[in-house]
Amino acid sequence: MQDVTDLPFWQLLTRYGGADLCVTEYFRVHPDSRLDPDILASITKNPTGRPVVAQMMGNDIPSLVRAAKELEQHPVAAIDLNLGCPVPVVYRKCAGGGLLRDPERVDSILGALREAVTIPFTVKTRIGFDDPSVFEQMLPIYARHSLDLLTVHGRTVKEMYRSEVHYEYIARAVAAMPCPVVANGNVSSVHSAEEVLNLTGARGLMIGRAAIRNPWIFQQIRQHRRSEPIYQPTGREVLEYIQALYEAVCDPQVRETSQVQKMKKYLTYISDGVEPTGQFQHSIRRVITKADFFRICGEYLDHDSPIPHVPLRMATAVGVAAGSANSDEG
Incomplete structure (x- = not known):
């Protein structure tokens, strides 16, 4: 994409x-x-x-x-x-x-x-x-x-x-x-x-x-x-993924507010699986600092309960791919 x-x-x-x-x-x-x-x-x-x-x-x-x-x-x-x-x-x-x-x-x-x-x-x-x-x-x-x-x-x-x-x-x-x-x-x-x-x-x-x-x-x-048990990540594992994503895609030379704005783009996709009311996404949209960004993420994800598999809301993006059973534009 x-x-x-x-x-x-x-x-x-x-x-x-x-x-x-x-x-x-x-x-x-x-x-x-x-x-x-x-x-x-x-x-x-x-x-x-x-x-x-x-x-x-x-x-x-x-x-x-x-x-x-x-x-x-x-x-x-x-x-x-x-x-x-x-x-x-x-x-x-x-x-x-x-x-x-x-x-x-x-x-x-x-x-x-x-x-x-x-x-x-x-x-x-x-x-x-x-x-x-x-x-x-x-x-x-x-x-x-x-x-x-x-x-x-x-x-x-x-x-x-x-x-x-x-x-x-x-x-x-x-x-x-x-x-x-x-x-x-x-x-x-x-x-x-x-x-x-x-x-x-x-x-x-x-x-x-x-x-x-x-x-x-x-x-x-x-x-x-393969008819094997399907791995279900916990809230804390999703939080660790978001932290790793921040470190992977955010340039430390770029000002913090711009980094947070970039992460909001990713969170548009991630938030659907976190909680059903939309409150998590509502709260994330309003943060401007890295500290507040991860404070909100921690409030919703710092737990050991599995995150359910839920369909994505309609949103826009474009292409990573996979072969035998794996990749999509949207």
């Missing part, structure tokens, strides 16, 4: 089991672009011990081909083209999910990249821009270009993260595509992971927001699929 699942977050996530496969934040690609050094570091310094997919976003064919060839010079398992980002500043530039309004252009981009890329080439898509009926037109395009993997987020771009996920469209992709299909959208617990796999027939899951709230989710899914 852009500006969230960066190298420090990957380093932290490995302590809790981590995903089977990780996808970088997206490299913004245009005629004047160069590979972002911070995102590139997550490839060259990969702390996960797992394969890494380099994700690109753009619409200029020569630039995308150039960036893909540059990325191939680094230890990446695949090159991925993002056709799913629903952020308005992205889709208004006809990038990410905005490209779904122009199937012919997508066809040309995929053809050029498939010809240029010598390692596995993958695509992350939504089911349409504002109308899922276009998905029936997109599937033959995806099939024609010999993708090695297709990840489908089961909402349109305009639906953002607000609607229910249309898993039937992911099932259609599974039936139509000659390559493996990964399901994405609201995979937030062990039980929803199993349900989505059963509903769609997908070969794997992509998980994003749930990995912020519950970094144990990858381990829990593996345990469930």
Whole structure:
């Protein structure tokens, strides 16, 4: 997920089991672009011990081909083209999910990249821009270009993260595509992971927001699929995770109030599992110092009771990934 699942977050996530496969934040690609050094570091310094997919976003064919060839010079398992980002500043530039309004252009981009890329080439898509009926037109395009993997987020771009996920469209992709299909959208617990796999027939899951709230989710899914007891963290363990997250992602050179503001972004995802009334999130939103931030966290989490698995509220974010049963955009 852009500006969230960066190298420090990957380093932290490995302590809790981590995903089977990780996808970088997206490299913004245009005629004047160069590979972002911070995102590139997550490839060259990969702390996960797992394969890494380099994700690109753009619409200029020569630039995308150039960036893909540059990325191939680094230890990446695949090159991925993002056709799913629903952020308005992205889709208004006809990038990410905005490209779904122009199937012919997508066809040309995929053809050029498939010809240029010598390692596995993958695509992350939504089911349409504002109308899922276009998905029936997109599937033959995806099939024609010999993708090695297709990840489908089961909402349109305009639906953002607000609607229910249309898993039937992911099932259609599974039936139509000659390559493996990964399901994405609201995979937030062990039980929803199993349900989505059963509903769609997908070969794997992509998980994003749930990995912020519950970094144990990858381990829990593996345990469930092996019929093992599922690990349930206590409140104190979640508090320790938040403390480790603060140390991992907050730059000591940045003023304290900015660090606290950054942590509030993460707590948007974590707070749902802490208590049901919303009071924890309400209190966290009002703190401005590190001391007050951790005082509030301690009031709600300094205990040894298990934290329940609860669905995420609808919220926005973009992509960490996993393979056999593990990763999501939202």
